[in-house]
Amino acid sequence: MSQKKIDIPKRLALAAESVYKFFHRGIAHLTGQMRKPMTAEIYYAFSHRLGISVKGRTLKIRQWRKPRPDDTRLRNLWQMLLLWATPERPNTRAVVRCEGFAEETRSDREGYFEVMLPLEANPDEPVTVELPDAYASRPKEVKAIKPSTGARCLIISDIDDTVLITHAARTLSMIGTTLFGNALTRQIFPGTPELYESLREGASTSETENNPFAYVTSSPYNLHGMLQLIFKENGIPNGAFFMTDWGLDHDKWLKRGHREHKLTSIRQTLEWFPDLPAILIGDSGQHDTHIYSEVAAEFPDRVAEILIRNVSDEKRIAELQTGIEMIRDRGIGFTFFKNSREAADVLFQSGWINEDQHHAVELAFAEDDNPPIKEILEPLERARDRVTESVKETVK
Numbered sequence: 054m055s056q057k058k059i060d061i062p063k064r065l066a067l068a069a070e071s072v073y074k075f076f077h078r079g080i081a082h083l084t085g086q087m088r089k090p091m092t093a094e095i096y097y098a099f100s101h102r103l104g105i106s107v108k109g110r111t112l113k114i115r116q117w118r119k120p121r122p123d124d125t126r127l128r129n130l131w132q133m134l135l136l137w138a139t140p141e142r143p144n145t146r147a148v149v150r151c152e153g154f155a156e157e158t159r160s161d162r163e164g165y166f167e168v169m170l171p172l173e174a175n176p177d178e179p180v181t182v183e184l185p186d187a188y189a190s191r192p193k194e195v196k197a198i199k200p201s202t203g204a205r206c207l208i209i210s211d212i213d214d215t216v217l218i219t220h221a222a223r224t225l226s227m228i229g230t231t232l233f234g235n236a237l238t239r240q241i242f243p244g245t246p247e248l249y250e251s252l253r254e255g256a257s258t259s260e261t262e263n264n265p266f267a268y269v270t271s272s273p274y275n276l277h278g279m280l281q282l283i284f285k286e287n288g289i290p291n292g293a294f295f296m297t298d299w300g301l302d303h304d305k306w307l308k309r310g311h312r313e314h315k316l317t318s319i320r321q322t323l324e325w326f327p328d329l330p331a332i333l334i335g336d337s338g339q340h341d342t343h344i345y346s347e348v349a350a351e352f353p354d355r356v357a358e359i360l361i362r363n364v365s366d367e368k369r370i371a372e373l374q375t376g377i378e379m380i381r382d383r384g385i386g387f388t389f390f391k392n393s394r395e396a397a398d399v400l401f402q403s404g405w406i407n408e409d410q411h412h413a414v415e416l417a418f419a420e421d422d423n424p425p426i427k428e429i430l431e432p433l434e435r436a437r438d439r440v441t442e443s444v445k446e447t448v449k
Contacts, residue, residue, distance in 0.1 A: 090114045091142050093182040093193040097293035100176035100199040101325035107149050108167040111160040113140035126233040133232050136275050146186050152178040163298055201263040207326045208252050211335040212270040214364050216245055239283055243421030244393030244414050246288040251410035253290040266292030267322040271311050273297055315344050323355055330357035337365040342373045349380045358386040360396050394418045
């Protein structure tokens with residue numbers, strides 16, 4: 054009986070979602086037939102040993118207001134709601150080209166498409182995505198991410214509470230942070246841009262290794278544009294974004310499982326770069342520790358280092374220690390770190406970054422983690438001036 058009670062709300066929600074999708078896709082079909090402008094949002098164009106993998110989504114073109122640091126919470130909330138109401142255009146033809154090579158496909162019922170251009174395609178040339186169903190749509194051009202021949206490692210990183218301060222383990226705090234902030238107000242953990250850029254450059258002092266990055270997160274693709282802007286504004290290396298499709302369907306309730314999504318994405322990335330050892334970076338708030346441990350057990354010769362940002366209390370960390378020694382016994386580094394400086398210590402000792410990069414992360418962390426002296430002194434100086442003026446008035 055209780056199971057039936059649980060199923061009723063889900064069935065009603067699925068029915069409502071089906072009606073919404075029916076009309077939404079009908080409008081999407083008319084959009085294509087009427088040759089209304091559409092665009093392709095690209096989640097990655099990644100060059101690897103098998104070719105160039107391109108994933109994106111066909112959407113109706115919308116005008117977006119650029120965020121400002123002083124935007125009100127209400128304005129941020131409105132912009133976020135617009136992001137969630139994604140105007141996808143399903144069943145739309147997409148032609149992906151690069152230097153004379155082309156692959157044609159159709160987006161699925163949620164607007165997603167994915168192709169792989171052949172190995173002969175030159176990743177130094179732009180990758181373009183054309184949408185022939187709408188002649189008013191301009192081709193979308195992107196630069197494929199291409200690791201250098203001297204790349205020494207692959208970095209696979211979570212985003213929430215690993216790069217971005219999100220409070221993902223605390224639902225209400227996470228919702229508030231996500232809904233009422235924007236790309237210019239969201240906070241990055243101090244020193245993270247410098248740490249990640251050092252990993253991208255690598256420890257070599259003769260040339261930049263240009264080590265590839267993949268960001269694996271359970272956040273929805275609706276937030277991709279905002280995340281890209283956050284990364285660009287803060288100087289965080291670009292990479293492939295493996296995100297999730299949120300919604301109601303018979304095979305998912307809001308979203309598919311965290312573990313399933315991350316394992317599948319990590320396996321795909323490891324397959325792209327079979328000769329590169331992987332550095333896995335996550336946080337202790339949710340499931341990263343267990344998932345990365347599972348990856349290390351499955352690919353013991355591929356995982357070189359696991360770094361978990363400690364965003365939990367001592368009890369949680371003690372619980373996560375189970376099984377870690379077995380991974381360390383296999384020669385895989387496993388570290389809980391409190392801040393970017395501690396992570397840089399580990400990566401420097403392991404030879405993944407050099408001394409200058411290590412020092413740069415330390416400086417950046419110290420500057421970001423402590424208010425500049427000027428910010429402390431200025432209010433004191435203003436108070437001193439007010440007291441001085443008051444004394445002068447009293448003397449007069």
